[in-house]
Amino acid sequence: MPNTTGQQKSTLRFYTETIEVSRLSAHAFFEAGDESYKGKRFFWQNKEKTFTLVGLGHAHILTNELEGSRYTDIASKWQELCETSLKEKVDVSPILFGGFSFDPKNNISSEWDTFPSSFFAVATFQLVIRNEQAFVSVHYITDEEDSTEAFERLRIERDALIHTAQVKELKVHEKPNLIGREDRLKDEYLQAVENVTNQIRSNEVNKVVIGRSLKLTFDNKFSSSTAIYNASLEQPESYLFGLEKDDKIFFGATPERLVKVEGGQVLSAGLAGSVRRGKNSMEDKELGERLLVDRKNLGEHQFVVEMIRKVFNQYCEEVKIPSRPKLMKVRDIQHLFTPVEGKIKKGASLFEFVEALHPTPALGGEPREKAVDIIREAEKMNRGYYAAPIGWINTDGDGEFAVGIRSALIENDQAYLFAGGGIVAESSSLEEFEETRVKFRPMLRTLGGNMNE
Ligand SMILES: C=C(O[C@@H]1C=C(C(=O)O)C=C[C@H]1O)C(=O)O
Numbered sequence: 001m002p003n004t005t006g007q008q009k010s011t012l013r014f015y016t017e018t019i020e021v022s023r024l025s026a027h028a029f030f031e032a033g034d035e036s037y038k039g040k041r042f043f044w045q046n047k048e049k050t051f052t053l054v055g056l057g058h059a060h061i062l063t064n065e066l067e068g069s070r071y072t073d074i075a076s077k078w079q080e081l082c083e084t085s086l087k088e089k090v091d092v093s094p095i096l097f098g099g100f101s102f103d104p105k106n107n108i109s110s111e112w113d114t115f116p117s118s119f120f121a122v123a124t125f126q127l128v129i130r131n132e133q134a135f136v137s138v139h140y141i142t143d144e145e146d147s148t149e150a151f152e153r154l155r156i157e158r159d160a161l162i163h164t165a166q167v168k169e170l171k172v173h174e175k176p177n178l179i180g181r182e183d184r185l186k187d188e189y190l191q192a193v194e195n196v197t198n199q200i201r202s203n204e205v206n207k208v209v210i211g212r213s214l215k216l217t218f219d220n221k222f223s224s225s226t227a228i229y230n231a232s233l234e235q236p237e238s239y240l241f242g243l244e245k246d247d248k249i250f251f252g253a254t255p256e257r258l259v260k261v262e263g264g265q266v267l268s269a270g271l272a273g274s275v276r277r278g279k280n281s282m283e284d285k286e287l288g289e290r291l292l293v294d295r296k297n298l299g300e301h302q303f304v305v306e307m308i309r310k311v312f313n314q315y316c317e318e319v320k321i322p323s324r325p326k327l328m329k330v331r332d333i334q335h336l337f338t339p340v341e342g343k344i345k346k347g348a349s350l351f352e353f354v355e356a357l358h359p360t361p362a363l364g365g366e367p368r369e370k371a372v373d374i375i376r377e378a379e380k381m382n383r384g385y386y387a388a389p390i391g392w393i394n395t396d397g398d399g400e401f402a403v404g405i406r407s408a409l410i411e412n413d414q415a416y417l418f419a420g421g422g423i424v425a426e427s428s429s430l431e432e433f434e435e436t437r438v439k440f441r442p443m444l445r446t447l448g449g450n451m452n453e
C-alpha cells in the first residue's frame with residue numbers, strides 16, 4: 001500500500017537539456033505541435049516582444065481546486081520541484097506557465113468547467129526566444145531510475161518538431177468564418193451596472209467591475225494556431241497569451257501587466273479608465289486629453305493605483321509611482337496608465353505579489369472582498385480565467401503575470417469573449433455597455449467579426 005498520509009519525500013527527477021536553434025518562428029513551433037500536442041500547449045509573448053515562450057506537451061502539471069491557499073500551494077510545489085529534483089545546473093531555466101481563475105468561489109457551471117482554480121504546466125518541449133536567440137529545451141520529469149532511453153526518444157521528437165517548424169513556410173492563417181453572434185445576459189449586465197451604481201452611491205462599496213460575454217459561432221472549427229497567429233497581427237502592442245486545456249484554448253492580447261519580477265526589481269501598473277481611439281489623429285488627441293482630466297475615469301484609476309501602492313509598500317522598498325497617470329494607447333482604445341516600480345523586500349516572491357494584487361480594483365473593485373462578492377452575484381456568469389492572472393515563473397523565481405483581458409475561450413466552432421469595465425458613482429449603464437463593445441474589438445477582429453456591429 002502506498003503511503004498517502006504524512007510527508008512523502010519526492011522521488012522525482014527532473015532531466016533537462018537545451019540547444020540553441022537558428023531561425024525558429026514561435027508560431028511555427030506552436031503549430032508543429034498540432035498533431036501530437038493539441039490541448040497541451042501554451043504561448044506567451046511580452047508586450048515589448050523581447051521574450052517569447054512556447055510550450056508543447058506536459059512534462060509535469062501543477063494544479064489545485066483551492067481557494068485562498070491556491071497561490072502558496074502552487075508556489076511551494078514549484079519550489080519543491082526545482083529544489084529536490086532539478087539536479088543539473090542549466091543555462092536556460094525550465095519555466096512553469098499557467099494561470100488562476102478569477103474567483104475560485106464562483107461555482108456557476110459554464111464553459112470553464114474543465115479549468116481548475118489553478119492550472120500550471122512545465123512543457124515537455126520549451127521554446128524560449130530572447131534577443132532573437134532561440135533555445136529549445138527538453139524536460140523530462142520522472143520517478144524512473146533509468147531515463148536514458150525515454151530521454152533519447154524525446155531528443156528525436158524535439159529534432160522532428162524543430163524541423164517541421166523550420167521547413168514549413170509559416171502559412172497565412174485565414175480568419176475563421178463567423179456565422180452567429182449572441183450577446184449573453186445583456187439585460188442582466190445592464191441591470192447589474194445600474195444596481196451596482198446605486199450601491200456605490202449609497203456608499204456600500206466604492207468601485208465594482210462588471211463584465212459580460214459574447215458567444216460567437218463559426219462555420220467550422222479552427223486551430224489554436226490560427227487564433228494566436230491572427231491575434232499577433234491584430235494586436236501587436238499587447239501581451240499575447242494562449243493556454244490550451246484539453247479541447248479548449250484561452251487566449252488573448254492584453255495590455256495589462258499584473259506583476260513582473262526580475263532580479264529583485266518588481267513592476268506593476270495601474271491601468272483603468274478608458275476612451276475609444278479617435279477617427280483621425282486630431283480627434284484621438286482630443287479624446288486622450290479629455291480622458292486625462294475626466295473625473296469619472298480618474299476616479300476609476302485612482303482606486304487601482306492606491307491598492308497597488310499599499311501592496312508595494314508592504315513587499316517592496318524604494319517604491320516609485322508617478323503622481324499622475326499618462327495615456328496608454330492600443331489599437332482600439334486608450335487607457336489611463338500609471339507604472340509602479342519597487343525593489344523586492346527579502347523573502348517576498350512572485351506568487352505572493354500575485355496573491356496580494358489579484359484582483360486589483362481594475363478587474364475586481366474596492367474594497368476587494370466585497371466587490372468580488374457583488375460580482376459573483378450580479379454578473380450571473382462565471383468569468384473563468386478571464387480577468388485573472390496568467391503568466392510564468394522560472395527556477396530563480398523571476399517571471400511575469402498579465403491580466404487575462406481582451407481575451408476569449410475557444411471550443412471547437414465556438415468562442416466566448418469577455419469584457420468589462422469599472423463602475424463608479426458617475427457611471428451610466430449605456431456608456432459602460434459601449435465601453436465593453438470597444439473592449440471586445442481586439443478578439444472580434446482576430447476572430448473575423450464584423451466591426452461595424
Ligand atoms: C475589464 C476590462 O478592462 C479593465 C477596465 C478598464 C476600465 O474600466 O476603464 C480599463 C482597463 C482594464 O483594467 C476588460 O478589458 O474587460
Ligand SMILES: [Mg+2]
Pocket residue numbers: 272273274300421422435
Ligand atoms: Mg472604465
